[in-house]
Amino acid sequence: GGATLVDPQSVYFSHDTKIGCDVIVEPQVFFGPGVTIADGATIRAFSHLEGASIASGAVVGPYARLRPGAEIGPKARVGNFVEVKNAVVDAGAKLNHLSYIGDAHVGAAANIGAGTITCNYDGFAKHHTEIGAGAFVGSNSALVAPVTIGDGAYVGSGSVITRDVADDALAVARGRQFDRPGWAAEFRKRKAAEKTGK
Structure with a gap:
């Protein structure tokens, strides 16, 4: 149906894999059970998919993992x-x-920055994270579920978000930076003196 397998011998399909027209599948992709890919999607190299659906024009990978219940x-x-x-x-x-x-x-149209995680498991139960349309989550953020990030909201990089963030709001949850001029030079001098005993 017009699908392109860049290296067919390196791609592994399940018995029920469904692939639409004009899909591109790059090398070393593994399809577990229950994967559906709509027309025009691209699955890039070294991705592992199972129990997932990928809509038209989506791009997955390289080195992505879609587990059951992923709907792209x-x-x-x-x-x-x-x-x-x-x-x-x-x-x-x-x-x-x-x-x-x-x-x-x-x-x-939300943007999830590098290193962001949803902290969904508290040791007993799984909890839901809601990220609104057009939201921007800065890199290295932890979203502690259950929590909602509103439409158009911003989360500052390095934040640990434990409370809901309103639409179009900015949330920053991290320690405040402070600088001590000259501290590093003094520290090295002190440690060198301790090492030499002088």
């Missing part, structure tokens, strides 16, 4: 070293690198 919307991007589990990613959303999105909903 039209023209959404799931990049390298991103894991998605039991989560809906709406149209045009970007999860470009180094993130874990589990038990969540990511709204249309």
